[in-house]
Amino acid sequence: MTAAPAESPAPVPGAPSGSARERILETAFALFYARGLRAVGIDTIIAESGVAKATFYKYFPSKDDLILTYLDKVDGVWTGQLHAAAASAGEDPADQLVGLFDALYSSCQREGYRGCAFINAAAESAPGTAIHTRTVAHKQAVLAWLETLAARAGAAQPGQLARSLSLLLDGGLASGALDADPAAAEAARATAALLVQQSTRRPSAG
Template sequence: MSSARPSAHERILSTASALFNAHGVRGVGVDRIIAESGVAKATLYSHFRAKDDLVLAYLRRADEHWRRALREAAEAAGPDPRDRLIGLFDALGGATERDGFRGCAFIRTAGETEPDTATHAATAEHKRAVRAWLTELTREAGAADPGRLAVQISLLVDGVMAAAALEPRPEFTEAAREAARALVAQACPVRA
């Protein structure tokens, strides 16, 4: 039973993603991506006009993966939006406790790119999209100030990822989950 070899585009993007996650976007050159993906330079440039295009593709993939993981963890917590706001932290445990976790791809990339560039804008857009989704959940949960609670929870999420980049420990996620539970209980009273 033979499996088809991934396309050149997929090999390039997968290789670049693994390297960017391990070494940062500035720490990896195009020549290394070419060598490790096993494609010719012309092939890489036929799929990605420049390294920035490859970084943007990496960020799009990371955005899709991370937002899906958050949504799935939240939905698995049940129908109550208050429970979903706590349940989303299950996505953090799986992500931050694995070997090689280097922190949030978006925060790391933002720190390595210049403001006013497409790559920096993509990192900020991801964070805005997550906060917008959290604001929807906090509104559904009955928060008096949904935007504020969304910011508080997003800061807890980012804090876990920052702490786990230095020292991946399950108690970081649990501490953030407890803090989120207290914030949600205070901001979203149970309806009678």
């Protein structure tokens, strides 16, 4: 799952932006997310990033290599947003489990939002492929993170709670791409709050 690219796509060919490799990756980041993996050809990426074909193939031996690097980048960005949203909810892990849904909300609000890059990538790749495997790894990483948070929040069944929150997150990510209604993200957060409260009745609370 991810958000739309936060940086400018830098479509200006002559602009002295970063290295050729960086420009390629930025262009791929914007294009792959916006249009899909198969819909974007190498030639388009090359033209859009103002790079020679030989240069492209120097840094990325194949399109799949570029896609894998793209997924790594998306992972970094999205995980960062998730952690930041959780952190800004305070010290309490229970609050963090709810607060992380703010990342979902702001992602869905973003112009050009087109759902979770990983779910989308999985839809375009066959099971067993490196790309598909990469998406599975990402999902499991998020689930594991959710579970440690749930455990620290003192949930009775951290695995169970993490699973439910992950479902809510994925559902919000997926459906946010279809109806732009922010009500979905809000509902996800509200439901998460209910689940967390239900699972982690702390002694101080009634």
